[in-house]
Amino acid sequence: MTDRAEHPAARxxxxxxxxxxxxxxxxxxxxxxxxxxxxxxxxxITIMNQMAITIVFALSxxxxxxxxxxxxxxxxxxxxxGGFGAMHVMNWMEQGVIALPLPVLPLIxxxxxxxxxxxxxxxxxxxxxxxxAMISLGIGELVASSSVIVVAFFxxxxxxxGDRTYGLPVFGHDFGSQTEIYxxxxxxxxxxxxxxxxxxxxxxxxxxxxxxxxxxxxxFLGYSARWVRYYSFCASGFFxxxxxxxxxxxxxxxxxxxxxxxxxxxxxxxxxxxxxGFFFGPIIGAIVFTLLQTVLSLHTDLWQxxxxxxxxxxxxxxxGGLAGVIMMHVPPWRYGKVxxxxxxxLAAVLPAAVGLLGLASFLEVLFHLRNAARGEEGMTxxxxxxxxxxxxxxxxxxxxTVAAFWLARRNAPALRAAWDFANTPPxxxxxxx
Amino acid sequence: MDMVLVNLxxxxxxxxxxxxxxxxxxxxxxxxxxxxxxxxxxxxLGAYFAYQISTYVGFWPGxxxxxxxxxxxxxxxxxxxxxxxHQYGHVPELIFTFGLAxxxxxxxxxxxxKNQLPYESPKILDFTLFSIAGNAIPAYKMFIIFxxxxxxxxxxxxxxxxxxxxxxxxxxxxxxTVEALGHNVPFVFMGVFGxxxxxAGLAGVIAGPELGxxxxxxxxxxxxxFVTIVIGGLGxxxxxxxxxxxxxxxxxxxxxxxxAFADILEALGLSRxxxxxxxxxxxxxxxxxxxxxxxxPYLLMIIVLVFRPYGLFGKRDL
Numbered sequence: 182m183t184d185r186a187e188h189p190a191a192r193x194x195x196x197x198x199x200x201x202x203x204x205x206x207x208x209x210x211x212x213x214x215x216x217x218x219x220x221x222x223x224x225x226i227t228i229m230n231q232m233a234i235t236i237v238f239a240l241s242x243x244x245x246x247x248x249x250x251x252x253x254x255x256x257x258x259x260x261x262x263g264g265f266g267a268m269h270v271m272n273w274m275e276q277g278v279i280a281l282p283l284p285v286l287p288l289i290x291x292x293x294x295x296x297x298x299x300x301x302x303x304x305x306x307x308x309x310x311x312x313x314a315m316i317s318l319g320i321g322e323l324v325a326s327s328s329v330i331v332v333a334f335f336x337x338x339x340x341x342x343g344d345r346t347y348g349l350p351v352f353g354h355d356f357g358s359q360t361e362i363y364x365x366x367x368x369x370x371x372x373x374x375x376x377x378x379x380x381x382x383x384x385x386x387x388x389x390x391x392x393x394x395x396x397x398x399x400x401f402l403g404y405s406a407r408w409v410r411y412y413s414f415c416a417s418g419f420f421x422x423x424x425x426x427x428x429x430x431x432x433x434x435x436x437x438x439x440x441x442x443x444x445x446x447x448x449x450x451x452x453x454x455x456x457x458g459f460f461f462g463p464i465i466g467a468i469v470f471t472l473l474q475t476v477l478s479l480h481t482d483l484w485q486x487x488x489x490x491x492x493x494x495x496x497x498x499x500x501g502g503l504a505g506v507i508m509m510h511v512p513p514w515r516y517g518k519v520x521x522x523x524x525x526x527l528a529a530v531l532p533a534a535v536g537l538l539g540l541a542s543f544l545e546v547l548f549h550l551r552n553a554a555r556g557e558e559g560m561t562x563x564x565x566x567x568x569x570x571x572x573x574x575x576x577x578x579x580x581x582t583v584a585a586f587w588l589a590r591r592n593a594p595a596l597r598a599a600w601d602f603a604n605t606p607p608x609x610x611x612x613x614x
Numbered sequence: 615m616d617m618v619l620v621n622l623x624x625x626x627x628x629x630x631x632x633x634x635x636x637x638x639x640x641x642x643x644x645x646x647x648x649x650x651x652x653x654x655x656x657x658x659l660g661a662y663f664a665y666q667i668s669t670y671v672g673f674w675p676g677x678x679x680x681x682x683x684x685x686x687x688x689x690x691x692x693x694x695x696x697x698x699x700h701q702y703g704h705v706p707e708l709i710f711t712f713g714l715a716x717x718x719x720x721x722x723x724x725x726x727x728k729n730q731l732p733y734e735s736p737k738i739l740d741f742t743l744f745s746i747a748g749n750a751i752p753a754y755k756m757f758i759i760f761x762x763x764x765x766x767x768x769x770x771x772x773x774x775x776x777x778x779x780x781x782x783x784x785x786x787x788x789x790x791t792v793e794a795l796g797h798n799v800p801f802v803f804m805g806v807f808g809x810x811x812x813x814a815g816l817a818g819v820i821a822g823p824e825l826g827x828x829x830x831x832x833x834x835x836x837x838x839x840f841v842t843i844v845i846g847g848l849g850x851x852x853x854x855x856x857x858x859x860x861x862x863x864x865x866x867x868x869x870x871x872x873x874a875f876a877d878i879l880e881a882l883g884l885s886r887x888x889x890x891x892x893x894x895x896x897x898x899x900x901x902x903x904x905x906x907x908x909x910x911p912y913l914l915m916i917i918v919l920v921f922r923p924y925g926l927f928g929k930r931d932l
Contacts, residue, residue: 252705254712304920311649314708315844316919322837323912330905331897442837446712453709486724489717496710497695500702548724 206375213367217360226359232471233363233370234427239452239463240377241420246449247457248381249413250393251306252314255321256421257444259294262324263422264439265335266293267429271343283348283356287369287426294422298415306410309396321445328437340436343429356430366427373423378460380416389413450492456502465503483548487541513603522603525596532588538563539582546574620749621870622863627755627824629862630762634817635835636842636854637769638810644786644849645806648696648704651711654836655718656811660684660818661827662726665733673736680819685812692807697800715832723829735823758820765813766855773851782806786849841915847928856926861911868907875901 216229238260245251267290273279281289305316328335335341345362346355354361380386388409391399396406429435438444455466470488477484499506513519542562549560549569560569567574639653660680667676691714699710735754742750773779785792785802793799818831825831842861846853876899918925 246705250705252708304916307920308923310704311708312919312923314705315649315840316916318837318840319912319915319919323909323916326909326912330901330909333897442833446716449709449712450716483720483724486717486720489713489720493695493710493713493717496706496713497698500699500706544724551725552727 264425290426298418456504660815684815688811847925853927
């Protein structure tokens, strides 16, 4: 598909510290440090905290799905077990049983996650693919259902809650404010993201890729596919536990909801939406999903419908996710042909976006027509106030949507031609007869 | 002893309803090698369609129209969705059906709202057929049992005695050879997917009045159906039947008999801790059978997967 033949001298050497390898991390760290000053409002910091926790969780999930080829329907369990463990330690800190500074808590939660994953992984990682998916589903449902039975650990219906301010103060901070918590979470995000990245570069991480692609061949090379999977699984459980610890520190409560299939499914959705093929995919997925969740849910009751549709369409048409779409543009960039894409993109994608917006408006108006209280006809969409019973509104929406999709369809061949042109290396046209 | 009989009938109803779902799922799996995560969503769709039809023309037409509609939708999804994703491999296929399950729940909520619908069994079956030791057995339960039995026999007949069934069975084993003999295998796949989802829809039509018609009904049964076909052995119709009945009875009996674990522990010679509230083992002492009933199927599945990955009746590995 893409031409990957590079000049030997330009080939990246692994192992050495290069500017290109360090720069993204330095930029990321600076960005994390500056963010609370750019978005200083309380709600923004709450969203960023949630985002950071989701990023850690999604990255740990991608260690399984993307790097190890293991599809899990019960990853929330490891985050949950870590989180519940952290809550108990937090409560011990409050009771004075042990004295620890709060920033250590996620590490303890990680160890809880690691321990649970190490126990489960012994039998669940024997096989990849469907068997692994089914066992993970079974374990997930098992733990989620036993959360109301094992009250001593999971706290039953009301969950386990605590107070985070009883830890040993760190340089005078007791982590009462959201900003202090933000820096704690951001710090752990940076550390765990870096560790997960480095793990993917170790021989075990590399072998996980090999086992994902061709377990038989990896076994012929002398590696046990099962144990390679087991190590990835344990590492993934550890980082999921860290995410759970961060969740405990941030929200100070964990309930049965943190364990159920819904949470496990959401993290699958986030990771796949972001893209499983690249390390930074889940990060994009977590950021986009959290934004969608907070922004869309403020404006519409149908946001889950849109997210579901987006997910299904992503699986069907862009199995590489958002990261895959971004990385598709690297070859044209390298050939210096990105500019040839701009006009066809505007001509095709802009009408398609308008069409999708029109379709969404149609659903919104239909939903309002069916579900609003009797007599209440007025609704506001895209800053326009109108009556959902007005035929004119329906007419405008339908005409605009159909026209936009027609335009997008008409311009699609031009985009395809431009895409093919942009993906041809310079000079290749003359070389081939 | 009478209670045993009542529970046997209740378990049979649950088990046969499960079987109507699992039979389609296991057929689809043995054809395409993909576990359809959205299978229970088709079941839900069947119940909702039947409710909508029943508001216009009553229960009985819905019993026939709704499954056909669901089957058509299933066939369309196979043709335009699953077949496209198939090229990427099995894991994306599983993810696709998972997304489909999410989407269908949202679509159902979009059209019918979040509340339970007043979908009821037909008036003609609304009487007590007979009673065992004071426990009334409604006629509708017997209707479910006979309907499910009829479907099983029909399915068995079609699969083993007819020409279509032979082609399907052949396409399971050697799709390329069947294709070379001039049969349209992708069309057979689409048909099996349509029939399987239609069966799930039929189960929904029948189960809707009994178990309730609400947006969570798919999620409630979805995982259990998986458990069933994994225990029974993927691709095996008899295995699906056996596992469905097994799970139906296990869950019914677990809920019916209130055995406290404290009694078992004391019978084993353990003594109850004096200060139960602060003991780490307090949950073990307060545990009862109805509490662990819902998790027994999952436990069973994990045990089966660990010790016998091809299930009770399955011929091939997952």
